[in-house]
Amino acid sequence: MTFGSGAMTNSINEIPDSKVLFIIGSNPTEAHPIIGTKMKQAVARGAKVVAVDPRRTEMADVADVWLRLRPGTDIALINGIMNIILANGWEDKKFIAERTEGFDQLRAQVAKFPPEVVSKITGVPVDQLIEAARIYATAESAQIFYTLGITEHIYGTDNVMILADLSMLTGNVGKENSGVNPLRGQNNVQGACDMGALPDVLPGYQKVTSPTARAKFEAAWDVPIKSESGLMLPDMIEAAFDHEVRAMYIMGEDPVLTDADANHVREALETLDFLVVQNIFLSETAKLADVVLPAGSFAEKDGTFTNTERRVQRVNKAIEPIGQARADWQIICDLATRMGYPFAYASPADVMQEIASLTPQYAGITFERLGRKGLQWPVPDAEHPGTKFLHEGKFARGKGLFMAIEYQVPDEPPDEEYPLLLSTGRRLSHYNISTRYSEALDSYAPEELAELNPEDAERLGIKDGERVKVASRRGALETKVRITDRVLPGMLWMSFHYKESPANVLTNAASDKVTKTYEYKVCGVKVSKVI
Amino acid sequence: MEWITLTIDGRTVTVPKGTTVLEACRMNEIPIPTLCHDPELSSYGSCRLCIVEIEGMRNLPPSCVTQATQGMVVRTQTTKVRDSRKTILELLVANHPLDCMTCQKMGDCDLAKYAYEYRVTGELFKGGERRHLPLDDSNPFILRDANKCILCGKCVRACEEVQGRSVLDFSFRGFHAQVGPAFNLPYSESECVFCGSCVSVCPVGALTEKKMVGQGRPWEVEKVQTTCPFCGTGCNFDLNVKDGKVIGVTSNPEAPVNGKALCVKGRFGMDLIHNSERLTTPLIKKDGEFVEATWDEAMDLVAQKLGEVKQEHGADAISVLSSARCTNEENFLMQKLARAVIGTNNIDHCART
Numbered sequence: 040m041t042f043g044s045g046a047m048t049n050s051i052n053e054i055p056d057s058k059v060l061f062i063i064g065s066n067p068t069e070a071h072p073i074i075g076t077k078m079k080q081a082v083a084r085g086a087k088v089v090a091v092d093p094r095r096t097e098m099a100d101v102a103d104v105w106l107r108l109r110p111g112t113d114i115a116l117i118n119g120i121m122n123i124i125l126a127n128g129w130e131d132k133k134f135i136a137e138r139t140e141g142f143d144q145l146r147a148q149v150a151k152f153p154p155e156v157v158s159k160i161t162g163v164p165v166d167q168l169i170e171a172a173r174i175y176a177t178a179e180s181a182q183i184f185y186t187l188g189i190t191e192h193i194y195g196t197d198n199v200m201i202l203a204d205l206s207m208l209t210g211n212v213g214k215e216n217s218g219v220n221p222l223r224g225q226n227n228v229q230g231a232c233d234m235g236a237l238p239d240v241l242p243g244y245q246k247v248t249s250p251t252a253r254a255k256f257e258a259a260w261d262v263p264i265k266s267e268s269g270l271m272l273p274d275m276i277e278a279a280f281d282h283e284v285r286a287m288y289i290m291g292e293d294p295v296l297t298d299a300d301a302n303h304v305r306e307a308l309e310t311l312d313f314l315v316v317q318n319i320f321l322s323e324t325a326k327l328a329d330v331v332l333p334a335g336s337f338a339e340k341d342g343t344f345t346n347t348e349r350r351v352q353r354v355n356k357a358i359e360p361i362g363q364a365r366a367d368w369q370i371i372c373d374l375a376t377r378m379g380y381p382f383a384y385a386s387p388a389d390v391m392q393e394i395a396s397l398t399p400q401y402a403g404i405t406f407e408r409l410g411r412k413g414l415q416w417p418v419p420d421a422e423h424p425g426t427k428f429l430h431e432g433k434f435a436r437g438k439g440l441f442m443a444i445e446y447q448v449p450d451e452p453p454d455e456e457y458p459l460l461l462s463t464g465r466r467l468s469h470y471n472i473s474t475r476y477s478e479a480l481d482s483y484a485p486e487e488l489a490e491l492n493p494e495d496a497e498r499l500g501i502k503d504g505e506r507v508k509v510a511s512r513r514g515a516l517e518t519k520v521r522i523t524d525r526v527l528p529g530m531l532w533m534s535f536h537y538k539e540s541p542a543n544v545l546t547n548a549a550s551d552k553v554t555k556t557y558e559y560k561v562c563g564v565k566v567s568k569v570i
Numbered sequence: 571m572e573w574i575t576l577t578i579d580g581r582t583v584t585v586p587k588g589t590t591v592l593e594a595c596r597m598n599e600i601p602i603p604t605l606c607h608d609p610e611l612s613s614y615g616s617c618r619l620c621i622v623e624i625e626g627m628r629n630l631p632p633s634c635v636t637q638a639t640q641g642m643v644v645r646t647q648t649t650k651v652r653d654s655r656k657t658i659l660e661l662l663v664a665n666h667p668l669d670c671m672t673c674q675k676m677g678d679c680d681l682a683k684y685a686y687e688y689r690v691t692g693e694l695f696k697g698g699e700r701r702h703l704p705l706d707d708s709n710p711f712i713l714r715d716a717n718k719c720i721l722c723g724k725c726v727r728a729c730e731e732v733q734g735r736s737v738l739d740f741s742f743r744g745f746h747a748q749v750g751p752a753f754n755l756p757y758s759e760s761e762c763v764f765c766g767s768c769v770s771v772c773p774v775g776a777l778t779e780k781k782m783v784g785q786g787r788p789w790e791v792e793k794v795q796t797t798c799p800f801c802g803t804g805c806n807f808d809l810n811v812k813d814g815k816v817i818g819v820t821s822n823p824e825a826p827v828n829g830k831a832l833c834v835k836g837r838f839g840m841d842l843i844h845n846s847e848r849l850t851t852p853l854i855k856k857d858g859e860f861v862e863a864t865w866d867e868a869m870d871l872v873a874q875k876l877g878e879v880k881q882e883h884g885a886d887a888i889s890v891l892s893s894a895r896c897t898n899e900e901n902f903l904m905q906k907l908a909r910a911v912i913g914t915n916n917i918d919h920c921a922r923t
């Protein structure tokens with residue numbers, strides 16, 4: 040966006056040599072364990088760490104400064120840090136002059152956030168804010184890492200842009216060990232976006248609204264392509280509810296369990312005339328389907344995944360599909376053919392050929408070239424060795440654009456009726472819900488343990504390991520609790536891995552105005568003991 | 571880069587300055603046995619199996635911690651070197667259970683490999699005291715048999731240097747020395763996060779993957795490198811396949827992102843592939859109940875129904891949800907299906923995270 044692309048700017052193997060790690064809203068040792076271990080290696084080599092998280096994570100424990108902000112106050116915090124940087128003259132004047140625009144607006148905006156005000160909003164002491172600003176701004180190089188904690192808010196897009204501002208202000212971008220790095224959660228969320236599994240862009244982020252982009256694909260596919268963007272998932276759910284969408288085809292996902300306000304999602308899907316679900320298990324969503332198609336697991340097919348550092352890597356078929364299951368790509372090809380548009384690909388390598396011919400970032404990629412090491416996009420041609428870090432010397436959009444970002448409050452802050460703030464996330468031993476199907480992993484972490492601060496526990500008369508009822512405006516569930524100061528007073532933390540205590544019946548479906556990412560991180564709940 | 575030249579077993583070799591004698595040998599395919607060395611870890615020089623003879627040095631220095639220098643003359647296979655290595659191996663074997671027949675590590679065990687190569691007899695130190703320590707069977711992932719531990723310390727370094735945890739350490743001294751979680755706790759009671767890095771470096775059967783016990787011998791297993799489906803880090807590893815079944819995961823040192831390191835999900839979560847709840851046949855719902863169907867029935871029905879909806883309500887009355895767990899190729903095909911076949915831009919995938 041600000042730089043003109045939404046991917047990790049640096050590489051995972053740069054992490055151990057980092058000088059400063061600024062980790063915000065991200066719990067890498069649990070959500071991206073190997074990235075977490077690389078961060079710990081950096082710490083062992085003397086890197087400084089600034090951790091920004093309401094919850095005491097492992098990185099918060101090893102951080103030089105841990106900014107324990109109130110959930111949802113990230114924008115105020117970063118504005119405050121930029122205010123301190125400017126007040127001390129720690130900004131990179133040369134970088135700002137040569138490679139950016141919009142600095143004056145930023146300065147005016149940031150002026151509204153003096154440290155004392157920010158401290159009040161965020162609950163972080165002023166001296167910690169100053170120390171964090173100093174560590175980040177005066178480092179020879181510094182990397183920012185963020186994940187769900189940043190994007191899963193109604194203003195998630197703003198959160199991302201303001202981090203870009205921070206990096207440009209200090210010139211910490213576009214070189215080795217310096218950049219802004221989203222740690223993407225699901226294994227191939229990067230690839231799904233790259234491939235245009237989005238309503239507004241074709242593969243390679245080419246806009247469906249652009250006549251030239253459409254012309255290119257229309258020529259290749261020999262059909263007209265609609266010029267208006269389609270529906271994003273939350274809008275699909277609403278449209279299904281309103282009978283505007285009549286049929287859905289869902290591959291590999293379980294929105295009933297993973298999407299915010301799960302009861303509403305379920306109702307919407309039940310309203311459809313026709314629902315097809317393709318999955319390796321009979322998921323909660325599949326149970327609602329009219330037709331269920333058994334898919335092959337990743338071990339049963341060839342293909343590629345693109346990781347969070349833009350590395351396209353091979354997935355290699357190890358076994359034949361179980362029972363009559365079929366690889367997803369084969370099922371899609373079969374359906375297209377039956378619907379009168381033959382997809383005659385002999386193999387995923389064949390599909391990659393077409394991808395490369397239409398997607399500039401993947402232009403030089405073939406299965407053969409990927410081999411055992413993969414390639415990091417952009418790979419513009421067949422000789423190009425791939426790209427370790429982005430924006431060297433120049434941003435994708437030319438000059439980096441500073442964006443003045445207003446501080447906003449979460450859509451549903453706690454109130455009298457629902458006094459606790461619920462935040463959700465991932466656990467180390469599980470990945471969304473699919474790992475629940477691993478007996479080994481499941482026996483190790485078989486049930487939800489919602490985290491509650493000792494202060495609240497005492498007030499509510501709840502003891503460690505007891506069962507509680509958690510209710511929000513949308514739904515209720517029961518879960519066991521763990522009493523711990525990992526979470527702030529006034530806060531409840533849950534994962535979303537367990538169908539026995541599906542956190543997403545509670546969460547708020549209000550979503551970011553641009554990306555429509557749900558606000559999983561903040562909603563009001565009340566907790567009571569189960570007797 | 572500065573280069574130096576030295577002689578190994580009569581051969582002149584040139585290597586970058588700063589190379590150890592062991593590395594110089596390996597670069598030139600001169601075999602040296604090692605038990606406590608791992609290229610991803612710091613070197614301790616404790617097992618001394620990698621000893622060589624170097625002109626001008628009185629003792630036999632361990633090659634893994636000896637820097638190669640200009641003009642150095644190294645011999646790796648003299649009688650003195652071989653005899654010393656054999657003695658080291660005899661000592662290890664004297665206090666090692668010889669249940670190789672049923673040991674999970676058979677065929678992949680460095681101690682057995684070198685014992686064979688050096689014709690270790692087990693006679694030299696016969697009758698010495700042996701350890702009788704209990705198995706640590708306390709967790710679903712890692713099986714620890716301290717009787718087989720040769721105290722190489724690789725697991726200790728892997729846990730500390732790769733994983734940043736320092737769960738493992740040496741305890742007790744002399745004959746009673748052990749390596750394991752601090753205070754000699756079982757794994758389940760330690761701070762272990764079950765990344766299995768320790769298992770991946772253990773040269774013997776002291777640490778093994780519990781779920782792989784009895785599932786297959788190395789020579790029966792085909793290893794297929796692939797990319798982990800559990801998070802955006804994109805670790806690579808080898809699926810171990812026997813008779814068309816994935817029996818487990820082992821590290822692949824070539825993996826570009828992670829080397830030998832993995833987390834608990836990647837290393838131990840793959841039993842989900844053969845979970846008994848896997849869908850194995852298409853299902854069609856009739857009167858609220860799922861009924862098994864053939865692919866032709868199911869696919870014809872889907873094509874027909876989607877066709878009808880498109881006909882009656884237009885293409886935009888259909889929405890397609892692709893998946894951040896599926897491959898690039900599948901995502902590409904799915905959006906092409908939506909845009910080119912159905913004729914709608916209603917294509918998305920779950921949670922843009």
Ligand code: SF4
Pocket residue numbers: 728729733735736737738761762763764765766767768769
């Ligand atoms: S599994 Fe990982 S954390 Fe546990 S002891 Fe082994 S290396 Fe350490």
Ligand code: SF4
Pocket residue numbers: 718719720721722723724725726749768771772773774776777
């Ligand atoms: S458990 Fe294995 S890796 Fe660890 S010290 Fe013993 S032999 Fe070495």
Ligand code: SF4
Pocket residue numbers: 071072073074798799800801802803804805828832833834835836837
């Ligand atoms: S092994 Fe762990 S860290 Fe690596 S990709 Fe898999 S889930 Fe992520």
Ligand code: FES
Pocket residue numbers: 603604605606607614615616617618619620621632633634635
């Ligand atoms: S390998 Fe060199 S001393 Fe052990």
